[in-house]
Amino acid sequence: MTELLIGLGCFALHVAVTLTWLRLPGRRSPVARHAISAFGTHFVGMALGGWLMGAFSYWPVAAVSGFLATGWLFAFSAVYKSVSLRILAQLQRAPGHVLEFESIAKEYVHPEFMARIMLLVKMGFAEETHGGYALTVKGSRIARRIALIQRAWGIEVSGLYSRMASPQREEQRERSIHPHPHDRRSPGIIPPVP
Amino acid sequence: MPIDFVPSRAIGWALAGCALLPCLVLALSHGPLRIAAPGKRFVSAAILSWLSWATVMAMLAPAWLELLSGALLLATATLAGFTLWTLIAWGFTLSLLQALDRGVRSLTVEEWALVYTRGRPFDVFARDRLGVLFMLGLAEPRGRNIVMTANRGWFLARLAGWFRRLFGLSQ
Numbered sequence: 001m002t003e004l005l006i007g008l009g010c011f012a013l014h015v016a017v018t019l020t021w022l023r024l025p026g027r028r029s030p031v032a033r034h035a036i037s038a039f040g041t042h043f044v045g046m047a048l049g050g051w052l053m054g055a056f057s058y059w060p061v062a063a064v065s066g067f068l069a070t071g072w073l074f075a076f077s078a079v080y081k082s083v084s085l086r087i088l089a090q091l092q093r094a095p096g097h098v099l100e101f102e103s104i105a106k107e108y109v110h111p112e113f114m115a116r117i118m119l120l121v122k123m124g125f126a127e128e129t130h131g132g133y134a135l136t137v138k139g140s141r142i143a144r145r146i147a148l149i150q151r152a153w154g155i156e157v158s159g160l161y162s163r164m165a166s167p168q169r170e171e172q173r174e175r176s177i178h179p180h181p182h183d184r185r186s187p188g189i190i191p192p193v194p
Numbered sequence: 195m196p197i198d199f200v201p202s203r204a205i206g207w208a209l210a211g212c213a214l215l216p217c218l219v220l221a222l223s224h225g226p227l228r229i230a231a232p233g234k235r236f237v238s239a240a241i242l243s244w245l246s247w248a249t250v251m252a253m254l255a256p257a258w259l260e261l262l263s264g265a266l267l268l269a270t271a272t273l274a275g276f277t278l279w280t281l282i283a284w285g286f287t288l289s290l291l292q293a294l295d296r297g298v299r300s301l302t303v304e305e306w307a308l309v310y311t312r313g314r315p316f317d318v319f320a321r322d323r324l325g326v327l328f329m330l331g332l333a334e335p336r337g338r339n340i341v342m343t344a345n346r347g348w349f350l351a352r353l354a355g356w357f358r359r360l361f362g363l364s365q
Contacts, residue, residue, distance in 0.1 A: 019361070019362070056197060056198070057197075060262075063205075063267045067266040070274050074277055077277065079358045079361065084326040084327055085350075087323060087324060087327065088347065088350065088351045089351055091340065092342060092347075092352070097341060101321075101324075101335075101340055105316065105317050113307060113319070116286055120287065126294055129300040130300075131301075131302060132306070133300055133301055133302075134294070134299070135291075135295055139294070140295060143291045146282065146291070146292060147292060147295075150283075152223075153219065153220065153282060155282060155283050160318070160319065161284055161325060
């Protein structure tokens with residue numbers, strides 16, 4: 001029981017530190033702040049727990065604080081980056097909770113695409129050129145490393161939840177959203193390269 | 195401050211279950227056991243790890259604290275593994291970077307989007323992300339419109355909004 005209390009104490013400390021630190025300006029990424037806080041508060045919590053409550057077993061403490069900290073990071077990552085949750089938030093704000101598909105693609109998804117491009121530029125992985133954007137040496141190195149990891153884990157196509165290799169499935173989904181073929185194209189659609 | 199760092203037998207088996215998870219994902223990624231869909235592959239590996247652990251626990255019958263700690267350790271590994279898996283399998287920003295790497299020269303935004311979606315209209319990406327909402331019952335298509343579902347969609351949107359405020363993120 002002592003272990004559970006110490007684990008919960010470590011997590012409470014982690015919550016307090018992250019909620020404060022995430023609001024402060026700085027160059028360190030939010031995920032790095034989460035990780036540093038999780039490890040830091042784990043060790044501080046254990047030291048305090050041992051001092052206040054005496055002898056205890058380490059692994060139950062690690063299990064409780066580790067699980068809660070991972071869940072906390074998972075919740076943060078979901079609301080921080082998920083495009084699907086962003087769309088859901090826009091639907092909640094819309095009158096009647098309804099939005100046209102074209103409006104979602106053009107006003108919410110395309111800006112998200114641009115935001116990620118800007119993020120890659122800011123991180124030094126891509127740079128603006130006369131004709132558009134190009135990879136930097138750093139970006140190229142990272143992209144190849146990711147490709148190696150994906151190959152090792154048998155991931156062939158990444159980026160989309162649906163299998164890109166199945167055009168029939170795409171066509172079915174397209175029909176479910178656009179029952180009339182002439183409605184398919186929208187101002188937000190980028191024409192295919194010949 | 196005496197802290198016992200030596201894991202008990204039950205905890206040791208839970209740690210073995212944690213180590214088994216990536217090994218199983220790897221085993222299901224290649225060869226005759228390969229499961230093509232990345233989502234199903236991870237879920238299958240997670241189920242097998244949990245079943246292996248549960249089988250050993252049924253034989254050991256440990257004390258409740260040991261059992262709870264073991265379950266939490268395995269849950270941590272599953273959640274952390276899933277987070278990393280989503281990044282390498284479906285990560286938006288990483289995939290964008292790789293799309294730029296596939297381009298032979300510098301790309302305009304439009305060309306970049308096309309390389310990302312492998313030559314399909316950009317709407318494919320929007321539909322893909324909406325597909326998650328449909329699959330989870332958070333929204334549904336009605337003709338040309340997308341409608342948030344009254345119960346599940348509303349609840350999750352509120353919860354996500356609450357978490358965004360809690361984390362100090364803009365709405």
